[in-house]
Amino acid sequence: MFFVILTVVFLLGLLAASITERRAEIASVFNNRKVEIPELESRSEIWGVNYPREFETWKKTRNMDFKSKHNGNVRIDVLEDRPAMVVLWAGYAFAMEYEAARGHGYAIDDIRNTLRTGSPTTPETNIQPNTCWTCKSPDVPRRMHETGIANFYSGKWSSLGDEIVNPIGCADCHDPGTMSLTITRPGLIEAFERQEHDIKNATAQEIRTLACAQCHVEYYFKGEDKYLTFPWDKGTTVEQIEEYYDQAGHVDWIHKLSKAPMLKAQHPDYEIFIVGPHAKRGLSCADCHMPYKVDGGIKYSDHQITSPLKNISSTCQTCHRDSEENLRQYVYEYQDKALEIRDRIETELAKAHITAKYAWDKGAGENQMKQALQLIRQAQWRWDFVAASHGATFHAPVESQRILAHSLDRTLQAQLALQKVLFSLNVKENVPMPDISTKAKAQHYIGLDMKTLIEKKEAFKKDVIPGWIKTAKEKNRLVDRI
Amino acid sequence: MRLLVNNLNIPIKFVLPLIFFGGIIAGLGAYIFYMSNAHSYLSDKPSACVNCHIMTPYYQTWFHNSHAKWTNCNDCHVPHNNVFSKYYFKAKDGLLHSTVFTFRREPLAIRARHESSNVIMNNCIRCHMHLNTSLVKTGMLTFTEAREGKGKACWDCHTGVAHGKQSSIASTPNAFSTPLPESPVPDWLKKAMSN
Numbered sequence: 070m071f072f073v074i075l076t077v078v079f080l081l082g083l084l085a086a087s088i089t090e091r092r093a094e095i096a097s098v099f100n101n102r103k104v105e106i107p108e109l110e111s112r113s114e115i116w117g118v119n120y121p122r123e124f125e126t127w128k129k130t131r132n133m134d135f136k137s138k139h140n141g142n143v144r145i146d147v148l149e150d151r152p153a154m155v156v157l158w159a160g161y162a163f164a165m166e167y168e169a170a171r172g173h174g175y176a177i178d179d180i181r182n183t184l185r186t187g188s189p190t191t192p193e194t195n196i197q198p199n200t201c202w203t204c205k206s207p208d209v210p211r212r213m214h215e216t217g218i219a220n221f222y223s224g225k226w227s228s229l230g231d232e233i234v235n236p237i238g239c240a241d242c243h244d245p246g247t248m249s250l251t252i253t254r255p256g257l258i259e260a261f262e263r264q265e266h267d268i269k270n271a272t273a274q275e276i277r278t279l280a281c282a283q284c285h286v287e288y289y290f291k292g293e294d295k296y297l298t299f300p301w302d303k304g305t306t307v308e309q310i311e312e313y314y315d316q317a318g319h320v321d322w323i324h325k326l327s328k329a330p331m332l333k334a335q336h337p338d339y340e341i342f343i344v345g346p347h348a349k350r351g352l353s354c355a356d357c358h359m360p361y362k363v364d365g366g367i368k369y370s371d372h373q374i375t376s377p378l379k380n381i382s383s384t385c386q387t388c389h390r391d392s393e394e395n396l397r398q399y400v401y402e403y404q405d406k407a408l409e410i411r412d413r414i415e416t417e418l419a420k421a422h423i424t425a426k427y428a429w430d431k432g433a434g435e436n437q438m439k440q441a442l443q444l445i446r447q448a449q450w451r452w453d454f455v456a457a458s459h460g461a462t463f464h465a466p467v468e469s470q471r472i473l474a475h476s477l478d479r480t481l482q483a484q485l486a487l488q489k490v491l492f493s494l495n496v497k498e499n500v501p502m503p504d505i506s507t508k509a510k511a512q513h514y515i516g517l518d519m520k521t522l523i524e525k526k527e528a529f530k531k532d533v534i535p536g537w538i539k540t541a542k543e544k545n546r547l548v549d550r551i
Numbered sequence: 552m553r554l555l556v557n558n559l560n561i562p563i564k565f566v567l568p569l570i571f572f573g574g575i576i577a578g579l580g581a582y583i584f585y586m587s588n589a590h591s592y593l594s595d596k597p598s599a600c601v602n603c604h605i606m607t608p609y610y611q612t613w614f615h616n617s618h619a620k621w622t623n624c625n626d627c628h629v630p631h632n633n634v635f636s637k638y639y640f641k642a643k644d645g646l647l648h649s650t651v652f653t654f655r656r657e658p659l660a661i662r663a664r665h666e667s668s669n670v671i672m673n674n675c676i677r678c679h680m681h682l683n684t685s686l687v688k689t690g691m692l693t694f695t696e697a698r699e700g701k702g703k704a705c706w707d708c709h710t711g712v713a714h715g716k717q718s719s720i721a722s723t724p725n726a727f728s729t730p731l732p733e734s735p736v737p738d739w740l741k742k743a744m745s746n
Contacts, residue, residue: 074572081579087653088586095604108739120725214739217746244737248725252735255744269734273614276735351620361615366719368612369726388617 130172160325
């Protein structure tokens with residue numbers, strides 16, 4: 070009896086020990102790493118030691134090797150292609166320079182080099198706040214932790230030039246201990262809280278979209294402190310966000326020609342994606358933008374986040390049984406058809422701004438102009454919501470066309486309202502239209518001195534930026550190679 | 552207690568040792584139940600299958616494949632003709648898996664056994680019934696018949712479904728089981744936001 074029980078307990082003990090041991094193997098996966106990654110480690114090169122495959126593909130976000138029919142990962146000077154946009158943004162920094170986005174690896178280079186951040190050789194000459202850095206780097210959470218969130222936003226852009234030095238990387242989305250996806254930007258969490266949603270309830274699949282929605286959304290810099298805020302309190306459609314801005318009395322800038330109180334859409338990628346067919350069927354951003362990749366016998370998600378058209382066989386064809394060529398053509402068809410309407414809007418909306426200026430010059434009064442200027446604001450907000458959103462016309466083709474249709478409608482209504490103003494002023498002749506057929510001509514027309522702006526920027530790049538990089542290296546914020 | 556002892560006719564000198572050793576066995580049993588997350592096996596949740604970490608690559612490859620949106624592990628890997636055969640097969644398969652896992656006999660590439668293949672193929676046919684019985688006739692046979700040369704198994708052609716083409720327990724070294732933390736918001740940010 071004793072020996073029987075002894076054997077049973079012994080075997081049970083062995084089994085228990087074995088189970089414990091095999092459960093502990095999970096922990097050993099975490100422990101057997103080459104380096105320990107501290108919390109808020111912003112240098113992706115350190116993470117890369119432990120996760121070489123993900124790191125190597127992430128580095129490829131600096132590749133400029135793919136161009137689809139309309140975009141890709143290369144530089145495209147959008148203002149050169151669409152000079153009417155210069156007129157649409159007259160009086161706003163976007164009229165100086167606007168390029169199609171490159172990969173995450175260029176986030177820091179591009180924000181330093183764009184004319185939109187100006188050439189602040191002294192703190193007073195800044196034209197942008199620190200808030201502009203928010204989505205550019207894993208150094209941002211590190212700084213927010215050090216100085217507090219509101220303090221981070223409120224400074225001048227150039228004050229963090231030597232602090233924010235690593236391009237969008239590992240720490241922006243991953244927990245250093247478990248590699249789980251995390252939300253490191255307060256804007257998204259705050260927006261969820263105001264809508265009484267708890268981000269904790271998001272599923273694993275939803276987090277694979279929300280990690281991107283920390284940045285790929287519509288937002289604005291609220292108040293004097295430039296606190297980054299998502300305008301989602303009434304909902305996330307183009308109309309609901311507009312209603313929010315209208316109620317808050319928010320104006321991004323007063324248009325230089327038409328004096329309309331304008332809104333600038335940022336990049337409402339998430340807002341448009343979630344109403345599209347792929348989101349409705351439960352897909353996340355990562356499903357198509359970070360497909361599984363096979364490297365020998367190892368599978369991992371591709372961290373070269375880019376257009377899924379670059380790699381149709383591992384993106385679209387995971388679900389769609391159709392040829393690569395057909396799938397590509399479906400996408401181009403959506404894009405081409407939306408662009409037909411977008412082209413019309415840009416032509417007519419530029420005319421509306423120019424006509425409004427003409428009416429002012431002819432002595433129009435503020436009350437007379439009010440309705441037309443509101444229509445211009447509404448038309449351009451809708452146009453921008455689609456034009457600024459990455460991939461909108463594919464993510465949600467029907468919603469994009471709906472928004473563009475309303476934009477064109479309001480554009481023509483604005484023109485009609487302006488005609489009435491002109492008639493009441495007894496202006497019978499046609500409004501003279503300037504030559505805005507190239508970027509240079511359009512910029513000249515709106516009164517931009519591009520030569521000086523570019524010269525100043527070149528001097529800034531030569532005199533200021535190398536100092537930022539030097540300090541960052543001395544303070545060990547930057548790993549020497551990339 | 553006394554009544555129980557009297558009724559079972561257990562000599563009084565055995566009572567104390569019985570309680571003692573019985574307690575040890577029950578305690579160890581409870582420990583095993585707890586450590587192996589045993590209750591989770593009654594559910595259909597895929598997270599139960601990754602209690603064993605060697606299932607992680609199979610979980611992850613399913614999660615990244617087209618079937619993840621519509622199916623969980625049990626939809627394909629246990630029979631669905633009736634509830635008894637479902638749990639009978641599940642218990643049988645589960646005991647086999649736990650035995651193999653305990654004795655560290657797992658192969659580097661886990662393949663379905665013949666019996667398991669039959670179940671999987673029946674499940675392919677069950678969901679894709681309309682497609683493979685009325686449009687084409689590929690669903691009119693079992694896996695066993697396919698292996699006898701009377702036709703093909705579904706995955707003879709659809710090689711990438713549902714886990715991709717490669718199969719290896721070492722294939723996803725950086726994917727850790729079910730990746731859901733309690734909160735995706737790191738502690739430092741919670742603190743910064745409450746300030």
